[in-house]
Amino acid sequence: MRSKISIITVIFLLAVGLFTAAGRPIEWTMQSDHTPGMAAWDLYMSWTEDIYRLSGGRLRITLHPPGAIVPFMEVFKAVSMGVLDLAASWGPFWVGIDPVFGLFCPSAAGMSPHETNLWRHEWGGWDLAREKYAQFNIHWTPFITNPPEMFLWAHHPIRTFADLEGLTVRAAGLSLVMFGRLGISAFWIPGGETAPALLKGIVDAAEYMSLAEDMRVGFHEAVSYAMVGPRATVVASDLMINMDRWNELPPDLQAIVTATSLKYQFISTLKLEKLEKEALAKAIEYGVTIVHIEECLARLVRQTFDEMFAEFAAKCPFFARVWESQRAFLEEYRPFRAIMWPWE
Numbered sequence: 001m002r003s004k005i006s007i008i009t010v011i012f013l014l015a016v017g018l019f020t021a022a023g024r025p026i027e028w029t030m031q032s033d034h035t036p037g038m039a040a041w042d043l044y045m046s047w048t049e050d051i052y053r054l055s056g057g058r059l060r061i062t063l064h065p066p067g068a069i070v071p072f073m074e075v076f077k078a079v080s081m082g083v084l085d086l087a088a089s090w091g092p093f094w095v096g097i098d099p100v101f102g103l104f105c106p107s108a109a110g111m112s113p114h115e116t117n118l119w120r121h122e123w124g125g126w127d128l129a130r131e132k133y134a135q136f137n138i139h140w141t142p143f144i145t146n147p148p149e150m151f152l153w154a155h156h157p158i159r160t161f162a163d164l165e166g167l168t169v170r171a172a173g174l175s176l177v178m179f180g181r182l183g184i185s186a187f188w189i190p191g192g193e194t195a196p197a198l199l200k201g202i203v204d205a206a207e208y209m210s211l212a213e214d215m216r217v218g219f220h221e222a223v224s225y226a227m228v229g230p231r232a233t234v235v236a237s238d239l240m241i242n243m244d245r246w247n248e249l250p251p252d253l254q255a256i257v258t259a260t261s262l263k264y265q266f267i268s269t270l271k272l273e274k275l276e277k278e279a280l281a282k283a284i285e286y287g288v289t290i291v292h293i294e295e296c297l298a299r300l301v302r303q304t305f306d307e308m309f310a311e312f313a314a315k316c317p318f319f320a321r322v323w324e325s326q327r328a329f330l331e332e333y334r335p336f337r338a339i340m341w342p343w344e
Contacts, residue, residue: 025052025060026253028085028245031069031078033093033237035192038216039275040144040237040268041065044088047143047264054256059249061086072190079240080136086241088143091129092173097136099312100319102174104129104140107232108305109326113145113269115333116234123329128322129238139246141261144237144268147210147276151229153198153219154205157291158227161300170194170206175231178304191217198222209235210272212279220288229293231301 030048034040048061070078076094078084091104102108104125106116119125120142133140152158152169161182169186171179179186189197191208195218198206208214211226219226239261246254283290313320337344 025055025058026249028059028061029064029069030061031064031066031075031084031087033066033072033075033088033090034213035065035217038213039272040088040146040213043144043264043268043271047260050260050263051257054260055253059253059256066190066192076136076138076240079138079242082242082244084242085245086239088237089240090173090235090237092175095173095177098132098316098319099174100132100316100322103309103319103322103326104132104238105173105234105236106326107149107234107236108174108178108309109323109330110230110233110302110305111326111330113147113234113236115330116236117142117145117265117269118333119326119329120236123333124325125322128325132318132322133240134243137243139241139243141239141241141258142236142265143239143261144272145265146213146235146237146268147273148230149207149209149232149235150211150214151227151231151293152205152207153214153223154225154227155198155223157225157289158205158297159291159294160297164205164297167204168202170197170203170208172207174305174308175207177308178231178301181304181308182300195219195222207231210276210279211283212272212275215279215283220283220286224287225289225291226283227291227293229301230298 032041032044034044044063048063052060066072069084073093075084075087075089076097079087092102092108094101106119106125111119120129126142129140154167156163158164164182164184167184169179169184170189171186172188176186176188189203194203194206194208197203198219199222206219208217208219214220214226241257249257280290309319309323313323
């Protein structure tokens with residue numbers, strides 16, 4: 001009798017264990033490219049909460065700040081190898097792996113946020129990005145779309161190339177390469193360390209993100225001049241998901257992740273542009289002077305990017321495919337827009 005009870009107890013406990021395991025949520029570890037307190041971090045957190053709610057608790061994503069799991073510049077490798085399940089990222093960080101990653105955020109191509117999303121969704125950009133990231137065991141999905149970045153912040157106004165000469169600049173991605181080609185001393189440090197570096201004179205000028213995000217990390221407290229110009233006309237962040245983790249998800253959870261990411265791609269453009277308007281008023285009140293770079297410097301930046309891309313395209317067929325796709329899109333779309341909506 002006691003033996004029968006023991007067997008029944010074991011069977012019951014095994015059944016409870018199997019039921020509990022079946023009902024346990026999938027746990028993903030995610031690292032952010034933005035620090036807590038920044039607008040993008042708030043959007044990432046809201047996204048993870050939506051994923052958990054819409055999945056009925058079946059997929060739980062734990063978000064960590066930059067460097068919490070792996071060093072900032074090791075995120076790509078960590079996602080590729082499965083050390084991280086996923087990460088919010090920015091393609092130009094990975095130009096050292098392949099310059100083409102810089103084009104998947106088409107800021108250096110001069111696209112607006114709207115043009116970026118249009119190229120991605122209707123002119124083949126999405127397929128090109130997924131094809132390239134898949135070579136590294138990464139599933140790619142577009143994510144947050146930010147407004148244009150500030151051209152530079154500095155202690156003195158910068159309007160022409162002559163104002164840049166002799167300065168030390170903090171830059172990232174393709175902008176770092178561009179400044180170097182112009183003969184400007186430029187190097188990368190994490191965005192959160194940039195305002196203190198400006199304040200201490202470690203760098204003379206710096207770019208990071210949009211006005212609102214730059215002010216959240218204290219740029220306006222470090223220097224008095226914020227330059228506006230077409231260096232980075234959009235900041236399009238991505239989700240990099242380890243391909244093995246992605247393939248393990250059932251189709252309905254894959255659909256939830258994709259659809260929710262696209263929701264945030266849309267609402268981020270609106271929310272962050274509203275924050276820009278609010279930030280401009282705060283910056284002026286604080287005493288920041290907004291300076292527009294002159295057309296000659298803007299043309300020089302555009303020319304330098306185009307020369308870089310022509311060289312990269314000559315060396316790499318895939319880079320050429322992406323760059324030609326973007327050029328063809330702009331050549332086709334902008335004349336159409338000028339005819340239909342000339343007031344824009």
